Every structure is written in structure tokens, then in C-alpha cells.
Amino acid sequence: MEKMKLKLLYSDLKSDIEVIEKELETALNSSSHFLNDASLHLLKAGGKRIRPVFVLLSAKFGHYDIEQMKKVAVSLELIHMASLVHDDVIDDSEMRRGRPTVKSQWNNRVAMYTGDFIFARALQYITDIDNPKAHEILSKTMVEICVGEVIQIEDKMQLDQNIRDYFRRIKRKTALLIASSCHLGAVVAGTDDQIASRLKRYGYYVGMSFQIIDDILDLTSTDKQLGKPAGSDLLQGNITLPVLLVRDDPAIRPLIEKALEGTITEDERQELLGKIRGSEAIKKAKKISDTYLQKALREVDALPQNSIKKSLRDIALYMGKRKF
Template sequence: MVYKQILKDIEEELLILEEDLLAWIDTDIDLIKQPLKDMIFSGGKRLRPAMVLAASRFGQYDFEKVRQLAVSVELIHTATLIHDDIIDDSPLRRGIPTIQSRLGKDVAVFAGDFVFSKVFELYAFSEHFELLRIVAKVLHKICEGELKQREDLFNTNLTFKDYIFRIRRKTAMLFALSAELGARASKAPEKTVKALYKYGMNIGIAFQIVDDLLDFTSNNTQLGKPVGADIREGVITLPTIYALRHSKQKEYLKDILLNKRTDEAEIENAIEIVKNSGGLNYARCIAEKYVEKAQKSIEQLPDIPIKKVLVNISTLVTNRTK
């Protein structure tokens, strides 16, 4: 969960959401019952629900009116993680065995679909049915982002623009949706909704850049998955894009990627080339710029206490280690 010192006003509400999440993923099917619970309890940051709750404070705040919306964005996030693990053949997620490694890809597909179906059930039986159109649009954009990532595997000609296009859809749109849902549900002014949407989008972009950075800098325990997984899988992220343009060994790096080398020594060489290129510092600087954009987008919002929480969340994004 998000660090307690940053949560402050919404800490108690997020704890209530933990119980809600367990209730919504509950099932009589023993095969997936415990694995889904384990995933929920495995240390998710709950940034997206926190953003729903924080954004809702800029309107006519009522926890009961936004409670289910906060649950919905975490359910969407959980379902996408389950499916991501299948695609990436990931053995670990947040330091514990993934559902696909425990039960097989076929069961994991259905588990992910089960969680997605709960999202639609939540909206169908809530007072926020009219927001489902916005949610559905974001879901198809998320799918486009994931498909674009698959399409671009081992593509050494990717540009910064290509990368941002992908991560906006793959990651940032769910952050933006979280902020927008909270603001709209509390009937905040349209100008405020747009400001919070921009905040969420920029925070989401920064979050994914840092995530891609951590793939090179964290250890297996911190990351909860093998270090250098992106290089191994051919996912070209911002540090690698930089190295492919500026490293003295860029041709060797390009050769490893284009030929999909699987030799562990060469994979390690590729990781070191990226590290030594300055790509990690470059990526961190870009992430910090997007955090600055996020903070600037909410400068004109009322100076209520929750605004400080949004600023603190943005700082957390660039300082995290996992």
C-alpha cells in the first residue's frame, strides 16, 4: 500500500478498500480463490485507488459515492497484471509466484477474465453506470498499448515518440482515468476534472518510465521479477532507446537485440551497455520532467489539504525502489 506518511487523510479509507477488494474477487471456485487473495495481499501500492479518493475531494466529497470507483480501477489493474504475467511468462509478481506459474496459463487467462468481469458487474449495479463508457474506452486503449508493445518487440528503430505513445496507453491512461473518475463522481467543475486528468496522465507516464528504469537497477527481491526482463523479452524501453542512439557499443547492442540472442552472457552485456550509456540518468530526468508537468497541472486547483497528498504521490513515483 502507498506509504502511510503520504496517505494521511485517506489512509483509513484505503484500508476499507482492502476489504472491498477481497469481497469483489471472492469466488466459490477454490482453484483461483486463494491465488487471487494472495495477489491482492502481495503489496500493491494502491496508487490508482488513492488517486480516485484524492481527486474526489475537489468536488462534493462522499466516500460512499466513490468507494466502488476506487475498487474498480484496482480491479482493472489487477486483471491487466494477471494477463501481463501470462504474456511475459513471469514466474514472480511482487515477490510471489504468479497465477500463471502456479496454475498454468489457461487458468490464469480465466482468472484475469474473471476479475475484468467483476469490473463490469460493479458498474452495472452501481449509480455510476454512465461512467462505464469512459472506462470501456480506456480499456480498449490499454489493450492497444499492450498490443503495440508486442508489435514493437526487438524493434531497435523505436523513437521517444513511439515509446511515449505506448506507455500512455499501456499505463498512464489508467492513472488518468482514476483521477477523472474521482473528480466526475464528486461533480467537480469541468476545469478541475481536466486538470486532474492531466495530472494522472503525467504521473502515469513518469511511473512507467521509472518502472522501466528499475528493470535495470533493482535486485530480484526488490523488483519481484528477474532483473533485465525487458532486454530478455525484447521490450525496448527508454534507457535502451537512448543507448541505441548514444552508446559507443550501440551496434553490438543492436546486434544482440535484432538477433534475439538468448545467451546469458550477452544479455548481461546488453544490460551493462545500457547502464554505461547514460540511458538510466536520461530516463530519470525525463520521468522527473513528467512529474513536474503533473504538479504544474494542479497548481491552480484549490489549496485544500488533499492537494498536498497529490504532490507527495508524485514525489513517491520517482523515489520508489520497486
């Protein structure tokens, strides 16, 4: 239902999104049956295709050419997909979007090579864009994503980390790729630098808001809605904003520590979720997410008059206010 609501917000792009979807299938085709099956397994799990949408919307402020834009959009979506495959290996995740992960369906080695293959395909697609700045943006983004993966490993289980560490982590995990989607769409479409920079900032703020909401929903949604146990981030050792905001509560911290140690029982998991849901942490985290959202909306307001501004505003509001 939520995915359908999102798709209605960019229904004008339906035919172009279908072009990108077909191109993604082509991009994931290889001579290896293993790679084919593993890559398509991930693609068929679906996704909101948020990054391609931001590429296309941002390109509407310049010279819009779907043949050019699809190369950018496919490249960015492939980077996102590759990072998910690698994330699932790092987090030892069995499920994603209600389906077995690549590492679960096959094994860690197949998953790592599948992720590498998808990353390589992303680079292959962007080489068709004759714009050195686009290559520079994408390469820097990929470096930062990789650095972010290592930082996430370093921060695992670290309950006493600084909240700034969390923001630094989600910047690289989510916000940078959304910012780069907006930036690349604008740059390849030939918009002026000021508009491109504003769209980049918009994407960054939306990405930060989106990830904070994602981390909240991991604790407030049901197991069925998530397709995995609620609180999975914490069970995997990933400390998110709501947890950081309640970690000093003497009634909650012992349960958090048990979750990190892997000794928490099912009853205790439910108790922990209930206590976090009933705390002020959820409201505080939502308020921080909303601060980023409002910054994103101010960037939209400052853009030149264009019918696309409404779509950018509506999608930002959806991503920052979604219930699941």
C-alpha cells in the first residue's frame, strides 16, 4: 500500500521508470547462471526505485533526455542494490523485504561476488556519459559508501558512541546516494551549478530524514510489516537514533545490552520494543527527522518555478512522514 502511494506521486514518470526497470534487467544479465540468479533474485524483491526517480525529477530542471538519464539512474540503483547485498553479509541478515537475502539463498561468497559484479555494472553504465564531472561525482560517492560500510562495522555494538557518529554513519549509508542521484540528474541534464547544488542539498536532507524514519520504523513496526523481527538493527548490533536516545534509561539499558549480547529472549524483545515505543525517544527522533525534512523543503522552495517542484515536495513529505 505504501509503495503504491509513492508511485502515485511520480505517476507522470511511469513510462520512463518502466524503461529503467527493463534496463536494470539487462544490466544484471551475465554469462554466469549463479550471478544471473542471485542478481535477479534481488531485483525481483522489488524496491521503491527512489534513486532513479530523483535522477529523473532533477533532470527536469535541465535538458531531459531519457536515453541519457536511464544510464545515470541505472548506475545509481545498481550501486544501491550492490550495497544491500554487501550489507546483508556484514549484518548476517536472512531476510530482506520479506524474502531470503542473497547470502541466505546461496552463501556469503556468492553474495560478495554478486555485490562486486553489480558495482562493476554500475561503473560500466556511467562510462557512457560523456561528462567528467558526472564520473567524479559517482566515484567520490562510491568511495564514501565504502568508507561508510567500514565505519558501520567499527560502530557495531558500541552503545556509548556519540550521536554525531550515528549522523556520520547514516550520511554515508543513505543520504549521500540520494544526494548524488539529485546532483547527477541535474549535472547530466546541464542545469546551472546553483540549481544542481540546491538539488544535491535537497537530496541530502531528504536522505537523512528518510533513514531516521527507517530506523524508527524498525522499532515501531510489526514483524509482519517489516518481513523480519522488529528491532533487527539492534539485534545485529547496529545502534540507531532511538536507541541512543534511551540508552541511559535504567529500565531499558539492561534489555538493550542483552539484545547486543544475543541473549535476549522473545518475551524480553517484546518488552524492550514496548518500552522504546512508549518512551520519548520516538518523538525526539521524529522531531530530528522533521528538522531535516523542513530543510529539504526550503531547498525546493528556492528552486526556479517548475511543475516538478510539487513532486519533489510531495515525495519529501512522503518519505519523511511515512508510517511503514
